[in-house]
Amino acid sequence: MRMLAGGAAGAALFIALFLLNDLIKPDYDPVRDAVSEAAIGPGGWLQSANFVVSGLLIAASSAALSRTSTRWTGRLVALTGAGLALAGVVPTDPVPAAVMTWPGLIHTVAGTVSSVALIAACFTAARWRPGRSWRRYCLTVGVAVPLVFLAGVAFPDTLGIWQRLTDVLGWTWLIALELRALRSSAVRLSA
Structure with a gap:
């Protein structure tokens, strides 16, 4: 159960730290610049550490999610x-x-693999204990994330906003998945 809580914390940490970095990183424009670009230059270690720590927490939760x-x-x-x-x-x-x-x-290939895997997970998770609202939520996020990202490609001067929106949609969904799995584990253990 700790692994699932860690996965939820990793996704929440990623959102919180990139938003904090948006406020404190000098010469960085979150409207225009991608989240990854905050790792470039002075103070970039914060965003790099955010990627690594959040990613490891999320990856560690995968074994518990599989079960x-x-x-x-x-x-x-x-x-x-x-x-x-x-x-x-x-x-x-x-x-x-x-x-x-x-x-x-x-970096680009790793980020793309991460994003595509998250989108695909939305579709596989939609089949797990599928209540109507859970299925709809999973499918909506799975479709919305790539569409919103494509909007960013179409409007490169505001790419940062579109990418942040995809991140918030995807990582918030991952938090919901981890918490749903955590509740399911708790129910199973109490039975």
Whole structure:
């Protein structure tokens, strides 16, 4: 049960720290700049640590999620957390980058794997103890996250806002999943 609570805490920590970083990072524009860009330059260690710690907490919860929800949901959450942690270890390139560096490429691939795995987990989790509202919530987030991200691609001057919206949608859903699994575990243990 601690692992599930840790996964929820990791997702909440990620949101809280990137929003805090938005307020305190000098020469950083959260409307324009991607969350990953906060790891560049002075004070960037905070965002890098955020990626790593949050990712590891989320990945650690995956074993408990596999037992509590579905095996595939747990596996996808493991990829989500691992991709997030790796993206924190390897810095991104500034956006737009004239030339992508190897670290920037690794960061982008790790972040993409993390995001795609989270979206896929929305669809696998929709089948776990599917109440109508839970299923609708999972499917809505699974569809909304990529659509909102595409809006950011279409309006690059406001990419930061669109990416933050996808992060809040996805990570809040992950918190709900972890808490739902935690409640399910508690009920099973008390029975």
